[in-house]
Amino acid sequence: MIEREVMVRSDAGVHARPAMMFVREAMKYPCEVFLVKDNVEANGKSIMSVLGLAITSGSRLIVRARGEEEESAVVKLVSLIENDFKN
Amino acid sequence: MQTKKIYVRDLRDADSKIDLQMELVAGKDGLGKEIIVGDINRPGLGLAGFFDFFAYDRIQIFGLGETAFMRRLSVEQKREVFEKFFSFDVLCCVFTHNEHPDEMFVEFANRYRVPTLVTRHRTTRFISLLTHVVEEFFSPMVVMHGTLVDVFGIGVLLMGKSGVGKSETALELIERGHRLVADDMVEVKKIDESLLMGSGSDIIRHHMEIRGLGIINVRDIFGIRSIRNRKRIEMVVLLEEWTDGGEYDRLGIDEKRYTILDLDVPFIIVPVRPGRNIPIIIETASLNQRLKKMGVFSARELDSRIQNWMRMEGERSDD
Numbered sequence: 001m002i003e004r005e006v007m008v009r010s011d012a013g014v015h016a017r018p019a020m021m022f023v024r025e026a027m028k029y030p031c032e033v034f035l036v037k038d039n040v041e042a043n044g045k046s047i048m049s050v051l052g053l054a055i056t057s058g059s060r061l062i063v064r065a066r067g068e069e070e071e072s073a074v075v076k077l078v079s080l081i082e083n084d085f086k087n
Numbered sequence: 088m089q090t091k092k093i094y095v096r097d098l099r100d101a102d103s104k105i106d107l108q109m110e111l112v113a114g115k116d117g118l119g120k121e122i123i124v125g126d127i128n129r130p131g132l133g134l135a136g137f138f139d140f141f142a143y144d145r146i147q148i149f150g151l152g153e154t155a156f157m158r159r160l161s162v163e164q165k166r167e168v169f170e171k172f173f174s175f176d177v178l179c180c181v182f183t184h185n186e187h188p189d190e191m192f193v194e195f196a197n198r199y200r201v202p203t204l205v206t207r208h209r210t211t212r213f214i215s216l217l218t219h220v221v222e223e224f225f226s227p228m229v230v231m232h233g234t235l236v237d238v239f240g241i242g243v244l245l246m247g248k249s250g251v252g253k254s255e256t257a258l259e260l261i262e263r264g265h266r267l268v269a270d271d272m273v274e275v276k277k278i279d280e281s282l283l284m285g286s287g288s289d290i291i292r293h294h295m296e297i298r299g300l301g302i303i304n305v306r307d308i309f310g311i312r313s314i315r316n317r318k319r320i321e322m323v324v325l326l327e328e329w330t331d332g333g334e335y336d337r338l339g340i341d342e343k344r345y346t347i348l349d350l351d352v353p354f355i356i357v358p359v360r361p362g363r364n365i366p367i368i369i370e371t372a373s374l375n376q377r378l379k380k381m382g383v384f385s386a387r388e389l390d391s392r393i394q395n396w397m398r399m400e401g402e403r404s405d406d
């Protein structure tokens with residue numbers, strides 16, 4: 001299992017579109033992907049789950065992956081968040 | 088196990104059956120403070136000037152006694168006491184009996200960002216209600232990746248890999264008149280060490296993502312009778328891709344268990360393949376579960392009937 005901490009800086013937080021971008025990217029990897037906020041772990045491959053975290057600007061998140069290609073998944077997803085969900 | 092952080096704000100917005108009847112009167116900026124211990128403190132001794140062992144990090148309850156005492160103080164005395172009181176990082180204050188704090192208190196609370204609330208309840212009553220609410224806050228919690236549906240009064244937690252059809256199954260169950268509690272992300276709390284209560288995240292409540300449709304609001308589409316906010320989890324159903332060599336339960340004589348937060352819940356594995364009507368299997372499983380709760384165990388009863396019959400046949404052939 002691999003995890004990295006990241007801070008959300010986009011002003012609008014993670015609303016529907018950024019959540020979709022994240023999930024779409026996560027789906028490309030075979031490993032399990034989780035997004036953690038305040039100790040609550042959401043399934044990184046489910047839009048509803050990611051939206052349910054209510055991630056606002058300034059939230060600290062942990063991107064966690066377990067399984068095949070976990071390392072590249074975490075690197076890619078962290079950079080997606082750092083780049084304000086722009087690919 | 089996960090522990091969610093609890094903030095003073097959550098106390099005010101507590102979404103529970105219990106209504107604390109609280110109103111914020113000062114210290115709005117401090118609502119984001121984290122509650123670390125769920126205990127309370129009566130600040131009477133502190134107001135009288137004794138601040139040794141002052142449990143400032145607990146919820147401070149001002150009852151009739153405290154408010155009456157403060158009224159007796161002169162302006163200077165009061166200022167002195169408040170200076171001292173608020174020099175601690177006080178978590179929050181609650182005034183009971185609908186007694187509002189005076190202007191000076193409000194001013195101090197705002198300056199030191201100490202959320203101050205007024206409740207209509209009596210002190211003892213309030214403390215007992217608060218204990219319930221706070222205990223629920225601090226009860227062990229885990230987030231399960233599944234869908235929780237109330238099927239004939241049994242809380243069924245659908246689990247399985249993403250793409251196996253949990254949401255679609257739930258959608259059909261809803262269409263058949265059952266009720267959705269939460270999709271995809273279910274917060275499960277262990278209450279009183281004996282039951283598991285499941286609910287959804289506030290913000291996405293009763294929304295579902297159906298591949299090909301996107302996000303839908305179940306409440307708007309199917310109406311109020313298709314939803315509920317929380318439900319006790321009484322059965323776990325794992326949806327699994329059908330494999331031809333898979334060993335599936337054919338008798339149902341032995342009950343399998345799924346453990347969540349150290350509590351065991353009846354557990355069944357349902358193999359999924361195209362054309363198999365999963366919702367009706369889940370409906371039947373729920374009804375069967377209700378029968379079991381009443382002590383009627385179909386598989387075991389059939390088995391004992393067969394065994395009886397065989398014994399009688401054996402006796403007859405002995406004659």
